[in-house]
Amino acid sequence: MAAGNTQDGRQRAHCARVLSLIAGLDGELEHLDLDTIDGEFYWRCGRIDLLDRIHELYATRPPRPFGEPGDAPGDIFRFFRHGMRCAQDFIHLQMEVAELFPDRVWRRLEHGKRVPMRPPQVFNMHSQQKSGEFDHSLHVRVFSAVWTGDDVERQIDAWLAERVEGSARADESASRVSFNVDFSFVEESQQAQLLWDFEFDRRGGVPYVEITTPFPLPPAGVVGRS
Numbered sequence: 001m002a003a004g005n006t007q008d009g010r011q012r013a014h015c016a017r018v019l020s021l022i023a024g025l026d027g028e029l030e031h032l033d034l035d036t037i038d039g040e041f042y043w044r045c046g047r048i049d050l051l052d053r054i055h056e057l058y059a060t061r062p063p064r065p066f067g068e069p070g071d072a073p074g075d076i077f078r079f080f081r082h083g084m085r086c087a088q089d090f091i092h093l094q095m096e097v098a099e100l101f102p103d104r105v106w107r108r109l110e111h112g113k114r115v116p117m118r119p120p121q122v123f124n125m126h127s128q129q130k131s132g133e134f135d136h137s138l139h140v141r142v143f144s145a146v147w148t149g150d151d152v153e154r155q156i157d158a159w160l161a162e163r164v165e166g167s168a169r170a171d172e173s174a175s176r177v178s179f180n181v182d183f184s185f186v187e188e189s190q191q192a193q194l195l196w197d198f199e200f201d202r203r204g205g206v207p208y209v210e211i212t213t214p215f216p217l218p219p220a221g222v223v224g225r226s
Contacts, residue, residue, distance in 0.1 A: 149224025
């Protein structure tokens with residue numbers, strides 16, 4: 001009976017989370033893209049294993065009632081020591097929960113921001129031109145409007161750190177530098193025409209913005225500001 005009650009309680013809690021999320025999204029649907037709605041349901045409701053693990057971790061924290069300090073000598077200092085232990089327990093719990101999620105997801109959950117399903121995808125491409133020369137450029141696909149310029153720059157920096165030795169950006173000390181950063185909106189119907197799509201995780205066709213810039217790349221922050 002106890003196991004059945006526990007299972008029923010989990011199902012009710014899950015239903016409550018779904019209904020709460022639907023109510024929260026309802027007023028914003030006109031302003032949210034499909035990728036963000038998809039990510040919100042996946043990370044906040046769909047990953048029941050992660051949500052259950054968070055509740056398990058929380059249940060292991062010893063209860064620490066936090067009241068007002070007493071009037072006896074030394075009470076105020078005991079109050080602050082108690083507060084520090086509470087803070088340390090909370091920070092440790094937060095670190096354990098953060099390790100359950102990808103960094104990009106936890107960063108948005110922690111700050112109360114919407115969580116898109118797909119991060120910006122970064123890749124480089126060598127395409128042969130009619131002249132016979134190769135066009136060496138960096139491409140970034142952004143699937144959700146909630147990703148900021150800073151988010152895109154972080155993805156570019158992470159991609160460069162893993163794959164490129166040395167600096168791939170233009171020399172900022174030059175007296176004059178020219179950059180060509182192209183932005184294009186790609187609809188679902190256009191994606192079948194893109195020959196390099198096979199390189200990616202195709203989790204269903206969704207529209208995206210593609211950013212293209214040749215190497216050497218602009219200095220850090222230029223793409224994000226654009």
